[in-house]
Amino acid sequence: MNIAVVVGSIRKDSYNRRFAEALAKLAPEGVKFNFLRIDDLPHYDQDDDGDNAPEVRRLKAEVEAADGVLFVTPEYNRSYSGVLKNAIDQASRPYGQAKWKGKPAAIVTVSYGPLSGAMAAQHLRNVLAVLDMPTLNQPEMYLQWKDGLVDEQGNVGPASKDFAQNFVDTFVAWVRRFKH
Template sequence: MTRYTVALLVGSLRKESLNAKLAGALVKLAPAEVSFQRVEIGDLPLYNQDDDANPAPQVVRLKEQVATTQGVVFVTPEYNRSIPGVLKNALDHGSRPYGQSVWAGKPAGVMGISPGAPGTSMAQQHLRNILAYLDMPTLGQPEVFLQAKEGLFDADGSIGEGSRGFLQGWMDRYVAFLGRNAA
């Protein structure tokens, strides 16, 4: 049985982040052959091309963590109808210097949760455009635009019964997609 390690990037720095909670619950749905590695992005310096030749230790860590994985899952909130700056900053760091992107070829999954009814649909649309440019094959269906509602999470932080089947279906599809697309 092939084992996969998947980088998990959460686009929120908030202590009580719904997206961090979703990421933690998602990991519990993974089969035994898939492990997730949470990648810290909140301590990255702002991207500056002048630093490409001598990246900060946090940037080196990000690139090394992503380089050792076979896929990436992004769990992102929506800020002003787009992705948070901290996530864009991480994507920029990982893609540089030109021609040395750690993202290229990594099968991606995208999801997010928000208090609003549209979930994180606009942020995900923008993120998918970026991932296409970064040469990351991205799972198209099912899309996950979650609205935070009572019962979405159980008391232990797992996905509640009402949404478990849907999110398990997403996980199953992502794992199959990962198997077809991992280098």
């Protein structure tokens, strides 16, 4: 099983990337988490729909090859990041040819603030509904970044490990429900 991971932060020491990489270590045997690159995508421009840049073609192929998609994003101004929106738009166009369509998805937010990205997740959930991506409802995973969330070895810290493992196991089961 191939899970595409789209991290909505391109910051060098991104909390979201660090947590997503720790989550990937919890995947059961036979499940691969494939991190998609989005920092090199041009800004979406409808004029390019007939002649996508190589980076956009790569993204579309990776999304198409995925059995499911895990979105991991920070919250910026009560929404998800612009780079994530751009990636979603690139792989959803031209109209009627979205590569996201039908891909089971889940959302994780990691934020420094006390609201832990819940608003970003809700905005993203609205977009995924339009893209016809069945999105895991429970368990929700909106995390506040604190020391120990990811340990020095890059693993989910002990205080969150059981919760994270349950999330990964539930998400993998969710994706299997839709796998052909």
